[in-house]
Amino acid sequence: MRRAVVLGGSIAGLMAARVLSDHAEEVLIIERDPSEVDVGPRPGVPQGSQVHALLPAGQAQLERWFPGFAKEAFQAGAPLPTGGTGKVFLNGVLRTAPMSRPQVPGLITTRPFLEALVRKRTLAIGNITMVPGRADGLVFDGNRVAATRYVPDGGTEPVTVTTDLVVDAMGRSSRLGDWLDNSGWTRPPMRRMPIKLNYATALYKRDEQVSDAWVAVAQTTPGDGRVARIGGINSVENDQWIMLVAGYDNDRPTRDVEDFTNRCREHFPKAFRDIAEHGQRIGDVATYHQADSRRRDFHELDRLPAGLVAAGDSVASFNPIYGQGMTSAALHASCLSAYLRSDPALHEPARAYFDRVRVIVDAAWQISTFADLDLPHVDGPYPRGYRLIRWFTDLLFRASMTDGVINDRLARVTTMLDHPTALARPSTLWRAVRLRFLPWTSGSLPG
Ligand SMILES: Cc1cc2nc3c(=O)[nH]c(=O)nc-3n(C[C@H](O)[C@H](O)[C@H](O)COP(=O)(O)OP(=O)(O)OC[C@H]3O[C@@H](n4cnc5c(N)ncnc54)[C@H](O)[C@@H]3O)c2cc1C
Structure with a gap:
């Protein structure tokens, strides 16, 4: 590609730009907030002063795209976990620790600190430029996106920049749906x-x-x-x-x-x-x-213009207590990489990209919305087979309080290292059943 344009320069936009730098001569990130590396909490990310945990899968993705990322973060002041391990309390009871310990120390930082590190690494790449301005719309040429419009910082008139691919990374309030709607396309259905x-x-x-x-x-x-x-x-x-x-x-x-x-x-x-x-x-x-929690199901659209993808919260944003947002954004970047490495026809809609992203979104959505159905003020939508899955999940959770092996398998799913279907392995189910209903046999369970 000659030029790719990323709308929004937060975690999803920065990660997408890193991937695109391998496939486009020039990558522009259009971001309405200040473009310095270390801007601290900023208006475009109003959630930035809240606790932000990076899940292990997200850390692995950061390491993939920016080798040495964790080491650099520790050198910059992220605390090395020498001060003890994490404790998890459920209804006041301390849960047993997972059996396996992470190979790499976990990164724990504030959100602005993490974002500054990602920005620093991204903007150090020669063909990536951050352009201060507010993205304002898309320009179509037949069935494809041909250009992006934005209003430069301090200006009043929109500027048009031609592009081979646009990434919407404008977060959960992205106006991409309005832009599509206003131009005769259909907005993605929202759940x-x-x-x-x-x-x-x-x-x-x-x-x-x-x-x-x-x-x-x-x-x-x-x-x-x-x-x-x-x-x-x-x-x-x-x-x-x-x-x-x-x-x-x-x-x-x-x-x-x-x-x-x-x-x-x-x-x-x-x-x-x-x-x-x-x-x-x-x-x-x-x-x-x-x-x-909301998701935009681009994969369900009958008509989708070519030259357009979306990543991060603009596709799906979940209950933040599960800490899935930044990790999902990083995984979407890897979906983009897999898509671009498959040598796709860029004059056709990026359906293969959205199919990959759907796997990530479905997994995260399943974990977070399923747990939230327990909340008294949440009354659906209920997934098919809810009662059975509920029974099984309760069994697993109960077992995870005291059994390190089950806790480990559960933790790999909730930290997005494994897909939720990994929990449906017969060995896991059988172990949880034995712990609950045949506790006198649990002494012979493998550790
Ligand atoms: C309270 C809270 C706590 C959270 N805790 C966690 C956590 O523990 N762990 C975790 O992984 N995630 C957490 N999240 C989720 C996380 O904040 C998001 O998933 C993550 O920031 C998504 O990044 P993004 O780049 O998709 O969008 P955002 O971070 O929302 O960024 C969107 C970017 O687009 C820019 N933008 C928007 N419109 C325009 C425009 N028209 N022109 C140019 N630029 C534009 C904005 O300025 C901003 O930079 C939490 C969220 C909340 C609300």
Whole structure:
């Protein structure tokens, strides 16, 4: 390709640009926020000050596209996990650790820190340029996208730039659907699950005297008089803890520090209380509300222009508590690479790309929306075979609390290293059944 244009320069856009740099003479990223490498929290990514966990599959993808990424992140100040391992509490009970330990230390950082590293590596590639401006529309030539329109930073008049391929990476509020609709195409059908999630996050100075917490996740599932909540503590760069308290529906944490401290004290394990009561807070409490999980099913479109793909949240954005967003965006970049390496006819719609992306979206959607069907205010849509899958999932979850092997297999799926179908292996099912119904035989289970 002579020129590829990426709309949006966040995680999905940067990863797509990295892939495109192997296939196009020139790659332009059009981004409406400032284009410096280290911009910190920015308006185009309003969720950026909230806790952002990078799943192991996402880290593997970053390493694939930017060899040495984790090492560079550690050198730049991401904490090396020497301070202990992660603890996961489910309804106040500490879950057993997974059997296998990760080979590579996990990266835990704030979102702006991670994004700055991805930007630095992406913009260091000679044929990639970030252009400050607001993407404004597409120009079609017959059945294909021929150009992109954008309004340069500080300007008022749109500029048109011709292109062989456009990537929509404008996030979950992307206006691509409107642009298609207004030009006689069809917008991709959207599926939503209303989750009404409420986040509040605060940073604290990490201090061993206050707590030895390294990473902790505490979740309360609804039922038996319990209210669904989730809290998290992450040790991040610059000797800080980033701490999250989240609720659903009318359970809304506020920006009030006392409210934040009370929630830590009343709803979560001791480490949360210790940090909130005795830790030194840095800055304000930041809140965020996400109304729904949503996906745009491009693969279902009968008519799709050639020269157009979409990646990241503009395709699907999930309940953030499962931490799938950035990893999905990175996996979409690998889908783009596989598509372009298959020597596709670029004058035809990129259906083979969207078919690959669908596998990633289906897997993440299955994990997050299935779990969210437990929430009292969520009433569907229910997948086919819901009751059976529910029964099986409950069995697995129960077993994972005490069995390292099952916990490991479950963790590989929830961290997107394995596809959810991996859990349907007979050996996993049989192990969970034995642990639940024939516990006296569990002594002979392989470790
Ligand atoms: C509260 C919360 C917590 C989260 N926690 C996690 C987590 O723990 N782990 C995880 O992996 N994910 C998490 N996510 C999801 C993660 O934030 C997204 O999945 C990820 O940012 C997707 O990246 P993206 O590049 O697709 O879109 P975005 O990051 O939303 O970026 C879109 C980009 O497009 C630009 N843009 C938009 N319109 C235009 C335009 N017209 N012209 C030019 N530029 C434009 C924006 O400025 C922005 O840079 C969380 C999300 C939320 C809401």
